[in-house]
Amino acid sequence: MLSGTRAAFKRSCTLISQCRHYSLTSEHESLKDNLVKLIDKEINPHCDKWEKDQMFPAHQVFKLLGDNGYLGISKPVEYGGLGLDYSYEIAAAEAFASINCGGVSMAIAVQCDMATPALTKFGSHHVKENFLRPTIAGDYVSCLGVSEVGSGSDVSSIKSRAYVDGNEWVINGGKMWTTNGTQADWMCMLVNTNDNPNPHRSKSLICVPMKTKGVSVHRKIAKMGMHSSDTAEITMENVRVPLDNIIGEEGKGFQQQMNQFQNERIYAAAGALPAMDRAIQETIAYTSQRQAFGKSILDNQYVHYRLAELQTEVECLRALLHQCVEQHMAGEDITPQATMLKLKSGRLVREVTDSCLQFWGGMGYTDDVIISRLWRDTRLMSIGGGADEVMLNVICKYMGIDPDSRR
DSSP states (O other): OHHHHHHHHHHHHHHHHTOOSSOOOHHHHHHHHHHHHHHHHHTGGGHHHHHHHTOOOHHHHHHHHHHTTTTOTTSOGGGTOOOOOHHHHHHHHHHHTTSSSHHHHHHHHHHHHTSSHHHHHHOOHHHIIIIIHHHHHTSSOEEEEOOBTTBSSOGGGOOOEEEEETTEEEEEEEEEEEETTTTOSEEEEEEEOSOOSSTTSSEEEEEEETTSTTEEEEEEOOOSSOTTSOEEEEEEEEEEEEGGGEESSTTOHHHHHHHHHHHHHHHHHHHHHHHHHHHHHHHHHHHHHOEETTEEGGGSHHHHHHHHHHHHHHHHHHHHHHHHHHHHHTTOOOHHHHHHHHHHHHHHHHHHHHHHHHHTGGGGGSTTSHHHHHHHHHGGGGTTTSOHHHHHHHHHHHHTOSHHHHO
């Protein structure tokens, strides 16, 4: 009886998750199914080793994904992409969440939706041909250079600078928390390019080949989670790149990066939702067979009520994701909605994984089970790409209730 009830619940959750604002088609399902099969065959068998090594072979994995078309799903056909709409990108993000270590799926997110949206939207043919095409193909590994020592979520305060010398940019500075940093072939780098006193108009995005003289990996950063993903501190000293490597107009980099952040926040939420679903389902499976005091852990009312509460919250968040995807595809400014989505995703995934881990007892505190990996990997959601507190500040500005708006 219990198993039949649980099966019915899973079916109802599937129906809920398919009530999307955008049209979920058989093509979306086919893309997800094929990608999950590829992941289960070629990626998941290696995840435990990559976690122990604290590195995964990015070029090998990205080439596999590029050869199968998964790194340019919504990118232009003329540069090797599939040219599909953004809903297919989100379908792929959900499938990538089936990878058994968050570090690999995060690295893929950088490649697809963090380092390349501005390049795709604003870049010239020159930079698209030299950086976007090989990135889509999986020949290049990309990284995003925004955060610096002393400048994290406060993007406007970055100090790295570039000046013009002849037909080249000369770049000095450094970047911090750079995902893919030790393996990347190029960086989408936000850097100050003029002395405009308005920090929102003094920056540009520049494509920097990582093998250029003067670029160095200062150190590989050890982290509490996302172990399989390499994270680096990068320094640049008198790095020279062609003027043509700029993305779009000079001085427009801050706005371009803010635009790029919207993609990042939607994509991150799309990956966090399946992680929450998995945490809940894995916990149901474990607690249903783990016995204590003559009954299963799941039979305790607090446990199954709490799991029901968490699943309800997850479904509400899924509805906001689908709203954001629809508005994004319509070309609307989704800054407030994407910010709310990022904030709620970070907070809810912490709540879900922490609550679920508690029900595993001592087993949850070991490295032997998936719930501990989900707990430590997803903790980054409330920090990376803009901390919760920064998201709240942005939302308050749109609501007109922050102190500056009321003066």
